[in-house]
Amino acid sequence: MRWATTPLHSTSSLLIPVADDGYVAFDYLPDAADAAAGVPDIPLPVWDKVISHVSPEDAIEVGWGAFLRGRPMHGEAALHKALAAGYYRAAIELSYTLGDTYRKKDVTSWLESALASAEEHDIPAEDVIKLRTRLVWWTGMRYEGVGDPHRARELGETVVADSARLLGDDHPRTLWSRLTLARQVGATGDAERALAMACQVHDHAHRLPNADQLLIRAARFEIAVWVERSGRSRLWETAATRTPSHRRSPRQPRASTESSMS
Template identity: 30%
Template sequence: MLVEQTTALHTLAASLGDPSESLLSLRAWCGVYLQDLADLARAIPLLEQTAADQVRVLGDDHLHTLAARSNLAGAYRAAGDLGRAIPLYEQTLADRERVLGGDHPSTLSSRNNLAYAYRAAGDLGRAIPLHEQTLADQVRVLGGDHPSTLSSRNNLAGAYRAAGDLGRAIPLYEQTLTDRERVLGGDHPDTLTSRNDLAYAYRTGGDLGRAIPLYEQTLTDQVRVLGGDHPHTLTSRNNLAGAYYAAGDLGRAIPLYEQTLADCERVLGGDHPDTLASRNNLAGAYRAAGDLGRAIPLYEQTLADRERVLGGDHPDTLASRNNLAYAYRAAGDLGRAIPLYEQTLADRERVLGGDHPDTLAVQQNLAITFIRRGRRLGRVSKSG
């Protein structure tokens, strides 16, 4: 109701001249609120309009204008549109450093957001140093217990995990969770996020004995605190299904993946990045269960959707390409698997670099596929 009322008020104000600064601030709040609900279809146009209004009414360098740009960049990132998010984050950071100085809390927040976007794009070479610099600056300026500092620490741990450096990621996740429980309380949304992230790191390290109970606890707490349809709750449900999958418990993983995908489609929409991730994960579970008749079409749909929504070079799109090639190989269709692996390898080398763990993984998959083709050709030759 508030969003609808402020929209009507904005339309009336715009017909009489420029909206007031207070109305623009309220509109900005509504845009962020919609983004927090993962209603990006309404959030992004609202934030785009608000940013344009702020520039016209308040000027390029006004604090509210800079905040509006940062919020819009965050919405683009949440939608997986890193091609628009990253340049806008970079511009906002440069403007805040010039207008506010390097140590202003808003500048530090911009630095953290840009590092997070680099990480989402798979550019860990830029993400990790920027996360490290931002965390050091926030500890110095804001103190070790400030909520923004705790967020930076959690994000740096995530970048280490993405780089495969669990030796640095897990202790940092554990420290952040302890600090958030002490400073924010056990039920704070950021604390629940820390619990989920730590469980993910345990799972990545193969420690399912610690990962699964932590996921189960986190999901229960998020349902109680945030509700069953909150985006964070949906993420936890997906992650718990992933832990069951990793433990080989497909009897619990597949129904939970199916439930999560249905919920994501209903709450977030079919094109939301989290929905696409759920679809990909469900396809993987079907493949693991040997049900390639359901896995392959779902992988194909997910790849097509990710190419359309996220772009061909997004890390999730590259992962989908690799997964579909894997499914073709599992079905014995090497004629489709090999070209797709080759394309994926070339793309990952170009986008992520030759030494990235994901690039090395697809190299290994392609090599195994060539070996299998050689064995198949050898059998044909002998039988001839």
């Protein structure tokens, strides 16, 4: 401890004393430890102690740290602590982490718990719509043939209607919910309708001031998906780089990637 708390070259020490006989790691220390070869893993009892002592708000960061270090059970425990205390965003965070693991089926239950928590707190309508949109996405599941796209389509239609009523047709959350609904429409077998909806979202977003570029790229991806699924494969590249005038602006990127339907 004497060595770890001794300033190096008169700048800072590895551990910096704080109130209540505690210490915090110097900013660069965690990054350096993560990057170094041969550094031992954080002992499991340490994760347990950190989660038990951390505040519910900070538990979200602890959860991410655990997931990134290959400790999914501790990550889930940390986010559960945050959600139980009313931090509904923990469910959104978990939907991103569990969504890329074998725990996909657990995402919807977490989002449903977050929505139940939102009803007990003064949650902004925009955040509630985001939670509901994420629930639509994961009810249909990210990939066809796994979830229940018919149920997701029903949920998505109500979310779009509520978002337009509460936030307005031009609000980014409304457009994201419409794009999410397009995926469920296509997954239920109506590729032409999904394509039309994705094109509408793309063009609508382009007309808005301060256009959401992530939304536009996600809409391009969705257009490309349903162009291909509707049997128009020759139009794939045109769809993927589509603009409202059907010409690519020199400042617009050619490539597009799938969004997680933020």
